[in-house]
Amino acid sequence: MTIESGPDNPRQEYRAIQAEAFNRIGGRYDEAFPHKEGQVAAGEWMIKQLKPGSRVLDVGCGTGSPTAQQFAEAGCEVTGIDISPVMLDLARKNVPTGTFLERDVLDLDDSLGVFDAATAFFSLLMLPRAEIEQALRAIHGVLAPGGLFSLSMVEIDLDDVPFQFLGAPVRVTGYLRDELREVVEAAGFSVLSENHISYAPATTQAPPEIQLFVNCRRDQF
Template identity: 40%
Template sequence: MDEERAPRAAAVFDALGAEYESAFGASPAHHGSLRRLLADLTPGSRVLDVGSGTGRPTAATLTAAGHDVVGVDVSPVMVDLARRRVPQADFRQADIRAMPLADASFDAVCVYFSLLQMSRAEQSSLLHRLARALRPGGTCVVATVPLDVEDVQGVFMGQDVRVTSFAAEDFTAAVREAGLSVTHVESLLFTPAHPDAAPEPHLFLHCRREHPRPTG
């Protein structure tokens, strides 16, 4: 595990704060993804929101629909904003790479654009852990920026960042290798509402943890 990545990611999102929500919170594809997720959930589902940010739109949408949300974010500023904006959810400031996750403890897991400052090995390892944290039949939604880049220096909304990602087909393969079946794919270009932003590709994968096959 690269111990330096979490402090760097926390510093970036501490600096962005509510500005991140203003830039990305109105994404039609993100809201459409949440509607699709809600259609899959049974009442009172327990949902893990990885990289929960300000709590909006993901945790806010899910709690408004009556679901039990645990949000995890490495940024203390984001967690403070989320706790004030979505008090119905349980937000924890933690590094998801090191956070204990019990097997089959969630009905759904959301991972909206929160892997990009992890190495490829860390992303793949986390996907396996998140798949195991889902109950059989549970839903996982993963969104990323599908680019074939590894530890590349860039600027994101005025903040220096180092980004790692996969090409779309490789990311989809990593999700499947984690034990998830892909049930829906959406790929598009999105321009964040920020003066320094440029159009960027977004990939949304809706997945399911399969029920174990009977043996014997």
């Protein structure tokens, strides 16, 4: 296939590579990260503040486990977006009541409506820092004023570095916790709470990583 020229081509080309990487990973993701305690806790924090029927956007939903499942079981209306068709197929099987769409976070717009809450658990770390800032503004744009947002990243000072993730080539970005807080606040969110946990993947010999969870509210503007 010939890729047409234009300013978005580098992003489109990388997204295709990234999508193929996660197509290859598929269900092995949940095998490598089976518990996700911090992610579940962040979801519980949000659910306690939401009414049944609230609209929740899961950015980079992956297999739908545990986050989309968690919100669906709480009676929320869940929409998940991802760029991997294989991950989306798994999410549809795991969360039959959810809506799962192949979409880039940078392409979010008002066509999906307004959401009461959004999550982005370990999905934005696959973007360069400049695009993470764009993604946060895009998420801010689809949240209702006062809407909730929970974000997780790995604590490391990197920007768009090649990395082998479960045998697939990707590029990763990280922040130190103070930097991450500044980026989130600059996008129009108020940070309500933070959590930092040590987590070791189950199927690799990699040392434990520090996972950062930031729970926020969209400012009233």
